[in-house]
Amino acid sequence: MELSFQTVMSQVMLGLNNGAFYAILSLGLAVIFGLLNIVNFAHGALYMLGAYVALLGFTSLGPLIGMPDFHLNYWAALIVAPLVVGAVGIVIEKTMLSRLYKFDHLYGLLLTFGLALIIQGVFTNFFNVSGDPYEAKPEILNGAVNLGFMMFPKYRLWVIVISLAVCFGTWYVIERTKLGSYLRAGTENPELVKAFGVNVPLMITLTYGYGVALAAFAGVLAAPIYSVSPVMGSEMIITVFAVVVIGGMGSIMGSIVTGLLLGMVEGFTKVVYAPASSTVIFLIMVVVLLVKPAGLFGRES
Amino acid sequence: MNKKIWIALILLGLLAPFVVYPVFMMKLLCFALFASAFNLLLGYTGLLSFGHAAFFGGASYITGHLVKNSGLTPELGVLGGTLFAGLLGYLVGSLAIRRQGIYFAMVTLALAQIVYFVALKAPFTGGEDGLQGIPRGDLFGFIDLNQVYSVGGNPVALNLYYFVFVLFCLGFWIIHRTIHSPFGQVLKAIRENEPRAVSLGYKVERFKLMAFVLSAALSGMAGSMKSLVFQLASLTDVSWHTSGEVVLMTLLGGVGTVLGPLVGAFTVVTLQSELSSVGSWITVIIGVTFVICVLLFRRGVVGELGRLLKKSL
C-alpha cells in the first residue's frame, strides 16, 4: 500500500480508537497495581463482563423481570455495567485477594489468572464464541463524520472523547485531590496512613472495585464496535500488559499516554508493514526493557 | 525407599502402553516433562515465567519443520527443537532477568506473545491450520516409529512410545541431577535470599540465566516429543493458555518438589481427557482448581503430603 497522507491518517485515527481502549484498561491496571501490588489478570475477563452486562441488559433483562418491553439502553449501561462489575470486584477482593496480601505478590497474579479462566469459561458455555452483536447504539451516534481524509464513524469519535475524559478525570482525582493524596500515601506507607485514622482495607477494596469498573466501562464502549464475545478480553489483555510494562507499572499518567501512543503506533504499522502490526507493541517493549528497564514513566524500585 | 519409588515408576512407565491408551500416556509424559522443566525454574530458582509455551510450542514447530521439510530423522528433529528452545531461552532469559518478581512474569508473557505471532505469520508454520502431517520417521534411520504392534486387539505404536519414554527419563534425570548438584544448591540459595547470594559473591544473574536456558531447552524437548506424537504443531502449543496450564500443573502438584509436576501433569491431563465431553466447562474446572490451589494449599498435593510425612519428596 502506498504511503499517502490519507491512508496514514486513516489508520492512525483507527489506532487512536484502539489506543483509547488500551488507555482505559491499562489505567485500571495501574490504579490497582499502585495500591495492591497485584497484576490483575482478570482485567480482560471483567472488561468482557462489562460488555455482557450491557448486552444482556438490552436483550434479556426485560423478559427476565417480567417486563418484555424493558431494554437497558446504552447510556444507562455505561453507568450500570461498571457498578455491577465493580461490585463483583469488591466481592473478589473481600473474599479472595485480601487473603493473599501477606504472601508473595505472584499469588495475586495466579489467583486472578484462575478467575479469568472461570469467567471466560462460563461465558463460553452460554454464548457464541464468535460473538453477538450489541444493537443498542444510540441513534445520535450513528453515521459518520467527514474528517477530510476519511469518513470516521461518529461512534468511534465518541469513544475517543469519552475515554480521554474518564482517563484524565481519574488522573485528576488521584494526583490533585485529598482523596487521591490518601491513596498515594497508602501506596507508600500503609501503616502510617492507618495511624492517621484512614480505613486502609476499605480503601484497598474500593480501589480494586474502581479499577475493574473502569474495565467494565471500556467493555460497554467496545460492545457496539466489536461483537460481544467471551474471548474479547483475553485477546486484549496481553497487549495491555505490554502497554503497562512499557509505560511503567503504577504510573497513572504513564499508562494513559502510553496506551494512546501505542494504539497510534500500531495503526501506523498497519500502513508501513501490516504483518508486524500485532507484534510491534511487544517489540517496543523489548527495546524499552533494554534501554529503560523500569518503563518510560516508571521509577526503579 | 526412594530408590524403590523410582524403580516402580519406571516399571509402570514400561508397562503402561499395554494397559492405558498409549496416546494418552505419551501426552502425559510430554506434559510431565514440561512441568518438571518449568518447576526447575519456579520451584528451585523462584522465577515465575508466564511464557514457557514459547519454548514448548516453538520447539514443536522446529522439530516438525526439520522432520517434515528437511527430512531429518526424528532424534535429530528433537535435538534441533531442543537446541532452538535453549537458544530462544537465552534470548528471552537475558531480557527478562533484568526485572524481578511480577515484572519478570509479565515480561516473559509478552515476549512469548511475539513467538506466538511469529508462529501465526511465518511461512512454514501453516498459520491457523498448524503444521500438519509431521511424519514420525525412522529413528536413527532404521527403527520405524510408525510400526504398530497388536496389543489386546488394538494397534499400538510401541516403538514411538518407548522413544518418548526414554526421552522423558533422560530429561527427568537431567533435572534431578541439576537440582542435586552444587549448581542447584546455588539456585536454591538465590530463591531463598537473593541479596545474600549476591553478597556471597555469586553472579546471580548468570545463575538465573543458566537455569532459564536449561528449563527452556527441556521444555522444548517436551514440545518436540509432542509434535512427533500428535504429528502436528499448532498455535495452541504456543499460546498463553499453555503457559498458564504448565503453571497450574506445577502449582497443583507441588512447587519445588520432584514428584509434584508429575502428579500435577497427571491430574490435569487426565481431567482434560476424561472431561473432554463437557466442552468448555473444562476451562472453568481448571480455573477453579487454580483458585483453590492458590487460596488453600499453596504447597500442592505432593508438598502437603510431604509436610504430613515430614519428608522432602
Place this chain on the structure above:
Amino acid sequence: MKNLFSNVALSVAVLAMTSGMAGAASKGVSDGVVKIGVLTDMSGVYSTLGGKGTQVGVEMAVKDFGGKVLGKPIQVIGADHQNKADIASAKAREWFDNEKVDMITGLLNSGCALAVQKLGGEKKRITMNTGAASTELTNKACTPYSIHYVYDTYALGKVTGQAVVQNGGKSWFFLTADYAFGHSLEENTTKFVKAGGGKILGSVRHPLSTADFSSYLLQAQSSGAQIIGLANAGGDTTNAIKQAREFGIDKKGQTLVGLLIFDTDIKSLGLSVAQGMQFTSGFYWDRDKATRDFAKRYYAIHKAMPTMDQAGAYSATMNYLKAIKAAGTDDPDAVMAKLKSMDISDFFAVNGKIRADGRMVHDMYLMEVKKPSESKGEWDLLKIVKTVPAADAFMPLSESTCSMVKK
C-alpha cells in the same frame, strides 16, 4: 510416600480397566455397531451455519433410514473442534482408536478437515466432508477414504467470479481469512477473475474470527478496486459487510462480494443490507417440493432452515448407509467402492456422482438475495438466478492433482 504410590497405581489401574473395556470388542461387522461422528464447529464463528444443525441433519438421516443397517444399530456422536486443527485431530484420533467411529462428517473449517482427512487415510476410515471448502481436499491431500460432498472453493470462485466479472466488476481486492480455506478461495477466484479479463489490485489477510475489520476495509478502500471480494465465511463475512457500511464504503462505488454465503448469514445481515447480492450455493431449501418437504421437517426440529452444510450432512449420511446396505458390510474399502459407483440422487444432490478423487459433483446454483419487498416470509431470502450443471461447476477431473486419478 506409600500413599502417593498406591494412589498413582490405583488410578493407572482404573484407567487401564476403562480403556481395556473400550477396546474389548472388535472385528465382525465393525464391532456390532455403525458409528458416525459429527466433528465440526459447535461453538464458534461457523456454528450457526453448521454446528449442532449438522448433527441434526445426520440424526434425521439415521432415523429415516430406520436406525439400523444390516441388522446392527447406528449410533451418532458429536464433538466441537473449536476451529482448532489440533483439537480436531486429537478428537478424531481418539474416535478412530478408542470409539471405533466408522465415518466422520461435518468438518467445517478446512484446516481441521485436512488434519482429520489425513488421519482417516492413515487409519483407513471414511471422512465425508460437508463443511470445509478447500480444493486441496480432493487434490494434493486426497485419500482413498475421503469424500468432499457439498461444495468447494473452485465452484464458488468460478460461478461467482465469472458472474461478477460479466456484470462489469473488473478490478478486485480480496479480504481473505488467513488459513487454508481463505487462501484456497482467493486463489481459485483469482484464476477466474483473470480469465474473464479482470485484474487483482491486492489482498489483505485477516485472522479467523476477526472482531474489527476497519483497518482491513480501509486498505481495501484505498486500493480503489471496484469489487472487494470477501474470501471468508460466517461471522467474518457478516461483520465485514456491516462495518463496511459503517465507514461508508458501499456509498463510494465499491461493492462487497461475499464468495461464500450461507442462508444464515443473510438472516443475520437482514434483507435490506444484503439485497441484490449474488453468490454460489450447493443447496437452497426453497428450490422444489422435495427440498421444501425436507426443510419443513428439519425446521420442526432445529427451528431454522437447513444450510447447504446441514442438508448435505443428511444426504451424505443417507448415502453412506445405503452403500453399507448394498455392500453388505461396513468395511471401508467395500463401502467406498459402492459410494463411487452409485448415483447420488436425492432432494439435495441433482445429477450427483462421486469421482475418483473423492469429489461429489452435482448441480450448483447462482443465488441472489431478494429485495425486502419480494420476501414473503422469515426464511424467504433468496432466488436462484442460474443452475450451473455439475460438469461446469467443479474442477474437471483431468485437472485434479489427486494421486488416485489415473492419467
